[in-house]
Amino acid sequence: MNRTEMPPIKDALHFDLRLKPYDYYELHNGVPVYAIHAGAQEVLQLELVFYAGNFYEPQKGVAAATNFLLKNGTQHRSAFQINEDFEYYGAYCNRACYNETAVISLHTLSKHTEKLLPVLEDMISNSTMPEEELLIYKQNSIQRLTVNLKKSEFVADRLINGYLYGTAHPYGMSSMPLDIEAISLEKICAFYEKYYQTGQCAIFVAGHLPTNLMELLNRFLGGLKLSKPSFTTPNIQPSPAATKKYRVENDAQGVQGAIRIATPFPNRHHPDFKKVMVLNTVFGGFFGSRLMSNIREEKGYTYGIYSYLQNHIATTAWMISTEAGKDVSEAAIAEVYHEMLKLQSEPVGAEELMLVKNYMLGSILGDLDGPFHMISRWKNIILNGVDASYFDESIRVIKSISPEELQQLAVQYLQPEKFYELVVV
Amino acid sequence: MHPDNSTPMAVVDVIYDVGARDEDPEKTGFAHLFEHLMFGGSQHIPVYDEPLQMAGGENNAFTTNDLTNYYCQLPAENLETAFWLESDRMLSLKFSKKSLEVQRKVVCEEFKEHYINKPYGDVWHIIREMAYTTHPYRWMTIGKNLKHIEEATLDDVKAFFRKHYNPSNAILVVAGNVTTEQVRRLSEKWFESIEPGNKVQHLIPDEPAQPAPKRKTVYADVPLDAFYKVWHIYPRRDQRYYVTDLITEILSGGGSSRLFQRLVKEQKLFSQIECYHFGSHDPGLLVIEGKLVKGVSPEEAEKAVMEEISFLKENGITEVELEKVKNKTESAMAFEDMSLMNRASSLAMYELLGDANLINTELLKYQSVTRNDILLISNEIFREENSSTLYYLSKQKS
Numbered sequence: 080m081n082r083t084e085m086p087p088i089k090d091a092l093h094f095d096l097r098l099k100p101y102d103y104y105e106l107h108n109g110v111p112v113y114a115i116h117a118g119a120q121e122v123l124q125l126e127l128v129f130y131a132g133n134f135y136e137p138q139k140g141v142a143a144a145t146n147f148l149l150k151n152g153t154q155h156r157s158a159f160q161i162n163e164d165f166e167y168y169g170a171y172c173n174r175a176c177y178n179e180t181a182v183i184s185l186h187t188l189s190k191h192t193e194k195l196l197p198v199l200e201d202m203i204s205n206s207t208m209p210e211e212e213l214l215i216y217k218q219n220s221i222q223r224l225t226v227n228l229k230k231s232e233f234v235a236d237r238l239i240n241g242y243l244y245g246t247a248h249p250y251g252m253s254s255m256p257l258d259i260e261a262i263s264l265e266k267i268c269a270f271y272e273k274y275y276q277t278g279q280c281a282i283f284v285a286g287h288l289p290t291n292l293m294e295l296l297n298r299f300l301g302g303l304k305l306s307k308p309s310f311t312t313p314n315i316q317p318s319p320a321a322t323k324k325y326r327v328e329n330d331a332q333g334v335q336g337a338i339r340i341a342t343p344f345p346n347r348h349h350p351d352f353k354k355v356m357v358l359n360t361v362f363g364g365f366f367g368s369r370l371m372s373n374i375r376e377e378k379g380y381t382y383g384i385y386s387y388l389q390n391h392i393a394t395t396a397w398m399i400s401t402e403a404g405k406d407v408s409e410a411a412i413a414e415v416y417h418e419m420l421k422l423q424s425e426p427v428g429a430e431e432l433m434l435v436k437n438y439m440l441g442s443i444l445g446d447l448d449g450p451f452h453m454i455s456r457w458k459n460i461i462l463n464g465v466d467a468s469y470f471d472e473s474i475r476v477i478k479s480i481s482p483e484e485l486q487q488l489a490v491q492y493l494q495p496e497k498f499y500e501l502v503v504v
Numbered sequence: 505m506h507p508d509n510s511t512p513m514a515v516v517d518v519i520y521d522v523g524a525r526d527e528d529p530e531k532t533g534f535a536h537l538f539e540h541l542m543f544g545g546s547q548h549i550p551v552y553d554e555p556l557q558m559a560g561g562e563n564n565a566f567t568t569n570d571l572t573n574y575y576c577q578l579p580a581e582n583l584e585t586a587f588w589l590e591s592d593r594m595l596s597l598k599f600s601k602k603s604l605e606v607q608r609k610v611v612c613e614e615f616k617e618h619y620i621n622k623p624y625g626d627v628w629h630i631i632r633e634m635a636y637t638t639h640p641y642r643w644m645t646i647g648k649n650l651k652h653i654e655e656a657t658l659d660d661v662k663a664f665f666r667k668h669y670n671p672s673n674a675i676l677v678v679a680g681n682v683t684t685e686q687v688r689r690l691s692e693k694w695f696e697s698i699e700p701g702n703k704v705q706h707l708i709p710d711e712p713a714q715p716a717p718k719r720k721t722v723y724a725d726v727p728l729d730a731f732y733k734v735w736h737i738y739p740r741r742d743q744r745y746y747v748t749d750l751i752t753e754i755l756s757g758g759g760s761s762r763l764f765q766r767l768v769k770e771q772k773l774f775s776q777i778e779c780y781h782f783g784s785h786d787p788g789l790l791v792i793e794g795k796l797v798k799g800v801s802p803e804e805a806e807k808a809v810m811e812e813i814s815f816l817k818e819n820g821i822t823e824v825e826l827e828k829v830k831n832k833t834e835s836a837m838a839f840e841d842m843s844l845m846n847r848a849s850s851l852a853m854y855e856l857l858g859d860a861n862l863i864n865t866e867l868l869k870y871q872s873v874t875r876n877d878i879l880l881i882s883n884e885i886f887r888e889e890n891s892s893t894l895y896y897l898s899k900q901k902s
Binding site: 080082083085086087088089091094118119120121122150158159161162163165166167168169170171186187188215218219222223225226228229230231330332333334335365366367375376377378379380381382402403404433434435437438440441442444445447448449451 | 508510511512513547548549553554555557558559560561562577578579581582584585587588592595605606607608609610611612613614616617620621622623624693694725726727728757758759760761765768769772775776795797798824827828831832833834835836838839841842843844
């Protein structure tokens with residue numbers, strides 16, 4: 080046996096990567112249901128996606144507060160009872176507010192689905208938005224925010240988004256304690272009525288699905304005044320900042336700098352998007368990337384450094400993010416630019432590119448494992464309004480992209496002068 | 505091994521029976537630093553990550569106070585690559601000076617990122633030192649201080665490797681789209697020739713029963729006052745461990761739990777409150793921690809927490825509450841088992857505890873817990889002399 084020689088591998092280029100198709104239904108009220116029935120465990124994940132994100136709010140913080148308060152009291156149940164109803168069955172009901180959408184999700188053993196759908200129905204139709212609950216929400220959100228504002232990473236993320244999109248754009252907006260204080264109950268109630276009670280909704284469900292799931296969904300949600308989403312959002316133009324470089328002191332005692340380097344980038348509909356996903360992986364998208372190898376594994380400036388394309392729908396940004404020792408922050412930034420220029424000036428080596436392709440394909444193969452992962456990919460495709468062939472096309476791009484194409488993309492997009500640069504200590 | 509042919513993937517998980525509790529008190533943080541070095545190349549393979557990525561795989565590792573776990577996931581067709589890599593680094597590391605130098609820096613940055621440059625980042629250093637006088641749970645996995653990491657030498661690295669990184673102190677789990685025959689053949693081919701080494705006996709002093717309560721107040725540059733109280737609990741293999749786990753669920757597992765409902769929602773003393781336990785192999789700690797609403801004094805907050813505890817000690821819990829936390833446990837386990845990686849590492853952990861079959865019997869142990877057990881064990885744990893209390897207060901107002 081020769082330990083110096085790698086055992087033969089099946090090249091990931093030969094993997095047959097397919098995303099299992101979803102089943103599609105519409106409820107009586109037109110709400111679309113995307114379903115994946117798979118998996119050995121008798122569990123289920125149900126997501127109700129409402130077009131009720133920050134894009135639609137009349138005042139900062141209203142969308143998030145409304146989403147939060149969905150679980151805090153209805154005409155039939157107190158906040159405690161809602162929680163008790165889910166938790167008695169070992170189920171989890173979460174809610175989350177994003178930019179375009181806001182979600183109510185349920186994770187449960189499949190056998191309890193019928194017991195829990197009435198609670199979801201109640202939350203969507205009969206929430207009372209109690210003032211007392213809003214006061215507690217405000218107080219606790221403000222407290223959490225004051226702790227987060229002490230963290231340089233948190234502050235850096237808010238600032239860089241403000242530079243990229245402008246602080247009036249939902250992607251660049253962030254709340255201060257006074258904004259949370261000012262959230263109005265009337266606006267919450269109006270928002271609830273318009274965007275939840277009579278809102279646009281799509282349902283994504285995956286796991287071991289009960290045979291009568293559609294009947295159940297229709298019984299509890301099909302009669303509500305919901306409608307099928309148009310899957311489009313209002314067009315709000317970003318207004319990026321004019322100044323490119325920033326140094327901010329947040330904590331005089333800080334021992335690390337939170338570094339963010341970013342540039343605006345088009346969304347998934349742009350023909351270069353899938354190709355840049357490969358270039359990004361080479362650059363800073365995984366543990367073996369150029370940035371990680373140089374700045375962590377070679378220099379030891381940081382515990383970790385990554386680059387990524389933000390997961391936005393309307394338009395997005397290419398971001399490099401790391402926390403580095405205060406005394407080596409500037410050196411780390413210089414290395415980031417150095418790596419950009421290197422990608423512009425030399426084509427990626429054949430072996431490195433093969434490694435990245437295999438890594439990406441292997442990682443997608445692993446990520447297709449299990450019903451929750453599959454539905455999450457479909458949800459992304461549907462909410463971004465890209466073609467159903469998007470997944471297959473991404474695979475084709477990864478398998479076929481050449482070093483010359485990558486170099487061309489680096490020349491076009493990885494120009495240091497196009498990037499915002501921020502250090503928060 | 506755990507075959508599952510519904511997935512295209514395979515997982516290889518190796519646990520070494522060494523954690524921060526095995527460290528010299530003067531060289532803490534070493535087990536974790538060493539974990540970093542395991543990626544710095546082995547005797548026949550210059551870098552660990554690259555061949556794995558070439559085979560379409562991903563990997564990571566973590567160190568706890570009890571163990572060090574390395575895991576990778578890759579397309580099942582390429583399983584042998586993982587055997588090749590894992591066996592070579594068990595056979596011998598490269599012991600590169602450069603790797604040690606760089607990883608010392610990386611770990612120092614990790615230390616700063618998580619424990620210095622973060623509000624409340626040093627809380628667990630303080631509490632562990634308070635609660636433990638003797639047992640090495642006295643320090644955190646990352647180490648007592650940066651100095652211990654900076655001073656690690658290549659000789660330390662070599663000695664540590666020889667002692668702990670060998671078949672006698674390792675557990676290998678292979679899961680996914682694989683067959684018994686294939687795993688047996690690959691295990692024999694790649695691992696059988698490695699010197700077994702000696703099984704290391706953990707020479708770990710027991711923590712003596714705590715005779716009196718401990719208290720401490722610290723002022724720090726944080727925006728909110730925080731309250732922490734911990735009690736000594738039971739080892740992982742003790743049946744009372746399961747009772748304790750359910751007690752923490754009763755107190756703070758979700759929006760209908762007691763502490764959240766009473767102290768956050770009704771009395772509005774805390775903006776957040778949590779109850780959990782360490783889950784460690786040797787006797788760990790049960791923790792109640794929370795951030796105080798501005799204007800609430802820590803004494804007032806503590807009094808309210810202790811009223812809830814007294815209520816539990818006197819009245820126990822209802823049948824419905826017990827049913828709820830058992831349902832929750834069943835559901836949590838089902839969700840956890842969805843991931844192949846989780847199943848593989850659970851198997852390895854249970855085997856380290858002495859029996860891989862625990863994976864099949866855990867739920868029964870939770871289901872056998874009675875209301876009376878909860879009452880009894882609450883009274884055993886929640887004794888003031890068994891506790892340590894920390895007020896971690898904002899400097900800004902003092």
